[in-house]
Amino acid sequence: MTKKIWSAIAVVTITSISLLAGCSGKEEKKDAANEFQGSTLSMLVWEGYADPSFTALFEKQYGVKIKVSYVTSDDDLLAKIKAGGGEAYDIVTPNGTMAGFLMGSGMTEPIDTSLIPNFKDISSRLILPDMKKDGKIYGVPYMWGPNYLIYDGDVFAEAPKSWSVLWDSTYKGKVGMWDDISNIYIVGEMMGLDKKDPSALYNMTEEQLGMARKKLMELNSSVRKYWVSAGEVNDLFANKEIVISMGWPLTIRAVNEKGRNLKWTIPEEGTTGWVDRFMIVKGSKNQKLASLYINFIIGAEGQALTAKVTNYSVVNPKSAEFMTPELQKMTYVHEMDSLFVKLNFWQ
């Protein structure tokens, strides 16, 4: 009886010790030679923004680790920042939908641009008002791009002319849609709300919202799946589950690489666009390292590497020298204006 009790106590003690030991000990000793050696930079970014093809270069250069969490929508991004804060994430890449709010509610740190020499190479038209407050910079633009209407080139003989093709019963059951607020903008553009004033799209009245809601409910019978992440829509296109969807250049590149024939267009009603920017989360313990990373990735080479993975448009025109002619064309790097003016950027 006593033997049993003692062995039971031993088991409990050993278990507790091993549990406690497992919980601690994440601190790594910092090398005096490189102040960042052994640190971990945590990024909360959209898919495609932490590809090893460029993060590995940074990791090697500074002897650090980059830890990545992906977001699938702006709501997701906000929820994660709220839950984790500066302890969980150092860098975050919101677009215009959330950036102004994050900055205004003090959830991000001002960025010291003296640590980011490449900042001066950024095309000035991309330094938007919601990146600055009280003379300080809170957001550094990273990539920008359109929300294309992506369609299967094998199914559509020519590019669809209007967003209303998503409701076309010919493609019933083969339509994909992002599970996101931006679907409201699509309907808004179909209703012509932003013809005179682009921001009208982001300030819809209750009545307009009601109409948009009704229109979107009709889409339920056509949609095969409301996808959540870019990875999911890539799979849906690759497996021929859908033939048309709103999507980003990243999807086109990823799926066509598998031998499919995706094409894209901007319908006659126009489309929305986004500018993703780097922000540093309030309370981050790695602000200097974060600034160094930002500098690295908005440099000419970092931008070209990101563009290669995502096919998104760059903010640093100097990156053209690191791009193939095809990539230059795809990202409109020499004619940023012509794409820029076609888009109604998210606010």
Place this chain on the structure above:
Amino acid sequence: MRQGNRKGRSRFVLLGILAPAVIWLVLFLILPYFNLFSFSFWKNDVFTVRHEFNLLNYAKFFTESQTGAAPYLVLLDTLKLACWVTVSTLLLSFPLAYFIRFKVTRYKQALYMLVIIPLWVSYIMRAYSWKIILGTNGILNSFLLWLGIVDTPVSFFLYSDVSVIIGMTHIYTPFVLMPVYTALEQIPQNLIEASNDLGGNRLRTFLHVVFPLALPGIITGGTYAFVLSMGDFLAPSLLGGPTSSTKIANIVQQQFGTSNNWPYGAAIGIVILVLVLGLLEVTGRLERHFSKLESTSPRTLR
């Protein structure tokens, strides 16, 4: 006197051993429940939570709003799904357990493990594998096309209620098999032999000996399947379509994620909790009732 000391000491030691477990339960189960309960009565504000007592969260769950149907209908829909999953897992697990227990002699352990091993594979992987099987370009459709049974791929195999039920059945069958098998295993062979000796044919033996004795296990297994599928948000989200991917657990998940309404999510959570506790009480009683059919412990018969 010496006896009393020994008893006192072993009780003290027992307390010491149980203490970590009790503390763990209180910290990670009881206190969070209380926290959830309090949250359900607070108000949600723009990105903060106001600690003002109100019943609006519960009211919201049970009333129709101007933008849609009452959310509790999703709970009813989820209960319907849970029923389907329970029925199909039991229909699969019981014959399988019966077969392994009574008809297999040499490879009992191996066959049993074959059903349990998928539990070691991540849930998401198991759900994902159904996408590959049921998809438009998937194994099932390709097979049917090759056989010539259909001309075009069947679309309702995936992203529909059907795929959600199939996926969940596959994922929860091991949970159902375990108690059913255990119950069947504990039926002593000589009871069955006795029934045969008394002139019962296979059907009578099954209906009057095997099935009643297995009933507690069936009830347990069914309860597992029902409760687990009530709380499942992954399978509907991965395998469901526009009208089948939102179950009650998805709604709760959204409140703690993108919809950012923790008090409302907590309220729904409490409603589900109360429902499940009530269910467990009912099935617990049923199980105890049917266990009384075993008038002797198997051990004494050996």
